[in-house]
Amino acid sequence: MGDAIPPHPGTRTGVSAVPSLKNRALERFPGTTDGIDRAIFLPLDGKKALWGERNSMSDKCITKVLIVGGGTAGWMTAAALSETLKGLALDIRLVESEAIGTVGVGESTIPHIRHFNTRLGINEADFLSRTQATFKLGIEFRDWGRLGDSYIHPFGAYGADPAAHEVELFHHLWTRAGAPESLEAWSLPVAMARRERFTHPSTDPASPLSGFSYAYQFDASLYAAYLRRYSEARGVVRTEGRIADVALHGETGFVTHVTLESGERIDADLVIDCSGFRGLVIEQAMKTGYHDWTRWLPCDRAVALPCEHGGLFPPATRATALKAGWAWRIPLQHRVGNGHVYCSAFLDDDAAETALMDQLEGAALAPPNRLRFLTGKRKLQWNRNCVAIGLSSGFLEPLESTSIHLIQAAIGYLLDLFPTGDWDPADAAEFNQTMDMEYERIRDFLVLHYHATTRDDSEFWNHCRTMTIPDSLAWKMELFRERGVVAAYEHGVFLHPSWVAVYVGQHVTPRRWDPRLDDLDPAAVRADLEGQRRRIAGLAERQPRHADVLGAARAAVMAEARA
Numbered sequence: 112m113g114d115a116i117p118p119h120p121g122t123r124t125g126v127s128a129v130p131s132l133k134n135r136a137l138e139r140f141p142g143t144t145d146g147i148d149r150a151i152f153l154p155l156d157g158k159k160a161l162w163g164e165r166n167s168m169s170d171k172c173i174t175k176v177l178i179v180g181g182g183t184a185g186w187m188t189a190a191a192l193s194e195t196l197k198g199l200a201l202d203i204r205l206v207e208s209e210a211i212g213t214v215g216v217g218e219s220t221i222p223h224i225r226h227f228n229t230r231l232g233i234n235e236a237d238f239l240s241r242t243q244a245t246f247k248l249g250i251e252f253r254d255w256g257r258l259g260d261s262y263i264h265p266f267g268a269y270g271a272d273p274a275a276h277e278v279e280l281f282h283h284l285w286t287r288a289g290a291p292e293s294l295e296a297w298s299l300p301v302a303m304a305r306r307e308r309f310t311h312p313s314t315d316p317a318s319p320l321s322g323f324s325y326a327y328q329f330d331a332s333l334y335a336a337y338l339r340r341y342s343e344a345r346g347v348v349r350t351e352g353r354i355a356d357v358a359l360h361g362e363t364g365f366v367t368h369v370t371l372e373s374g375e376r377i378d379a380d381l382v383i384d385c386s387g388f389r390g391l392v393i394e395q396a397m398k399t400g401y402h403d404w405t406r407w408l409p410c411d412r413a414v415a416l417p418c419e420h421g422g423l424f425p426p427a428t429r430a431t432a433l434k435a436g437w438a439w440r441i442p443l444q445h446r447v448g449n450g451h452v453y454c455s456a457f458l459d460d461d462a463a464e465t466a467l468m469d470q471l472e473g474a475a476l477a478p479p480n481r482l483r484f485l486t487g488k489r490k491l492q493w494n495r496n497c498v499a500i501g502l503s504s505g506f507l508e509p510l511e512s513t514s515i516h517l518i519q520a521a522i523g524y525l526l527d528l529f530p531t532g533d534w535d536p537a538d539a540a541e542f543n544q545t546m547d548m549e550y551e552r553i554r555d556f557l558v559l560h561y562h563a564t565t566r567d568d569s570e571f572w573n574h575c576r577t578m579t580i581p582d583s584l585a586w587k588m589e590l591f592r593e594r595g596v597v598a599a600y601e602h603g604v605f606l607h608p609s610w611v612a613v614y615v616g617q618h619v620t621p622r623r624w625d626p627r628l629d630d631l632d633p634a635a636v637r638a639d640l641e642g643q644r645r646r647i648a649g650l651a652e653r654q655p656r657h658a659d660v661l662g663a664a665r666a667a668v669m670a671e672a673r674a
């Protein structure tokens with residue numbers, strides 16, 4: 112994920128059984144899931160002065176930004192804009208309606224969220240305690256490839272030596288050694304997650320603790336409230352009320368203003384539509400259109416409900432494949448989030464709710480929240496003077512916790528291309544093209560989970576196993592099956608280790624290894640791998656318990672509050 116972690120400059124020990132690899136190592140590897148500052152939340156710092164100057168020279172400067180909606184998307188956008196664009200002559204207003212409410216789910220993230228928080232200057236311990244957050248080292252997938260399976264997609268590379276050049280070759284080595292046991296035995300984040308242990312990664316690239324990353328699981332409504340306080344402190348003006356009308360300019364089709372049910376009129380130069388699935392501005396007013404991807408991602412409903420903790424406290428989200436979809440388990444500090452995502456063509460709502468209740472580990476803490484969605488994306492996410500962020504821009508289903516990341520990515524690209532009153536069409540074109548790529552690459556990764564299965568115990572899985580998949584994915588899978596090669600790309604969130612985790616975890620295995628390993632002695636490779644496996648297990652065992660790390664963070668916040 113993200114920028115390359117530079118290869119270690121010197122030679123390294125710890126790969127003694129495979130010394131010849133060093134000379135044949137790849138020059139560059141995408142590294143782990145960390146190193147993820149790239150383009151995800153550009154600070155705009157260098158461009159701010161230039162933007163201000165260009166904007167003020169324009170006939171019609173942008174001075175009024177209206178954010179429609181106060182869910183996670185609305186408040187993340189408000190926080191990022193108010194912090195990044197502070198000092199510029201911009202009024203930022205946010206309208207939300209308590210009567211409509213928010214979607215009320217969205218609690219599991221990927222590591223990029225940390226960089227978002229860091230850019231906002233948010234203190235981690237404070238954030239953890241205010242949002243009841245836990246750490247996340249990956250997602251455990253149960254019963255996906257076949258019934259009884261369990262594998263973790265970790266946020267990190269395989270192998271005990273993260274700085275070694277052969278990270279991209281690790282699964283080839285494993286194949287060369289005859290796949291002695293599950294690949295995940297060579298993942299430190301998996302070893303920690305399985306033992307309910309957690310530590311922060313080391314920033315020293317030579318450390319064995321440097322090859323992984325982590326994300327958070329948090330209470331979405333507390334996160335939105337946290338960002339609301341943050342944004343209001345930076346001048347964002349919040350208006351409570353339901354927008355009854357969106358007015359478009361007769362010639363340009365640009366939004367000129369919105370009118371609330373109270374009759375209040377709010378003018379806007381730039382509108383950011385964070386109104387959720389309804390797409391109040393981008394769709395209901397502008398009729399932008401939608402690319403429907405249900406032929407590849409067929410789930411279209413969910414039922415969600417929190418419950419009391421049953422005791423398990425792994426730093427990981429769990430996704431268990433069921434008969435016509437899958438169930439999530441997200442452990443927070445104060446409760447567990449649960450949900451069942453399913454396909455209405457194969458399961459009715461009551462049966463889905465019963466299947467979810469059967470999975471609960473403790474007493475339910477709220478009534479079930481039933482949701483409907485259509486997987487896909489808006490044809491344009493930036494249309495005239497409206498930019499859709501969050502569920503209004505599209506939804507790919509929550510399997511790999513990518514929606515909040517897509518919010519963050521959209522905010523980053525918007526800041527990078529922030530429009531002036533001239534409304535250069537190239538800005539919108541670039542934004543739309545980049546977001547299309549982000550969406551399509553995540554889509555392919557998600558489709559892989561459904562399609563790469565041997566399950567034939569239900570109509571749903573028969574459908575997923577035999578459905579036609581996007582060409583862009585078919586080609587990637589063939590490349591991996593043939594020679595174990597992971598298709599590389601510049602944009603797109605899931606890189607090498609993530610694809611390997613899901614391919615191997617769901618039994619898409621390479622027919623042959625990289626030919627550069629042909630002359631290695633398989634017994635020597637096996638012995639080397641065994642040493643690495645033991646080192647990883649030992650290291651994981653020595654890390655603190657996840658619950659204790661959270662307890663220490665809580666204690667630090669309380670001590671600071673008392674001081």
Ligand SMILES: Cc1cc2nc3c(=O)[nH]c(=O)nc-3n(C[C@H](O)[C@H](O)[C@H](O)COP(=O)(O)OP(=O)(O)OC[C@H]3O[C@@H](n4cnc5c(N)ncnc54)[C@H](O)[C@@H]3O)c2cc1C
Pocket residue numbers: 179180181182183184185206207208209211212213214215216217218219220331352353354355385386387388389391413414415450452482484500501502503509512513514515516518
């Ligand atoms: C089943 C499910 C599970 C999910 N799990 C995850 C996950 O684990 N990880 C992840 O990253 N994402 C997940 N997501 C996605 C995540 O929930 C959303 O990306 C996130 O919550 C952002 O939602 P939003 O702010 O776009 O929309 P919403 O939360 O729906 O907010 C919409 C806002 O618009 C306002 N609004 C709407 N109409 C009007 C109007 N007429 N006038 C005034 N205000 C209006 C509402 O009041 C509300 O404030 C999940 C989604 C679903 C459906």
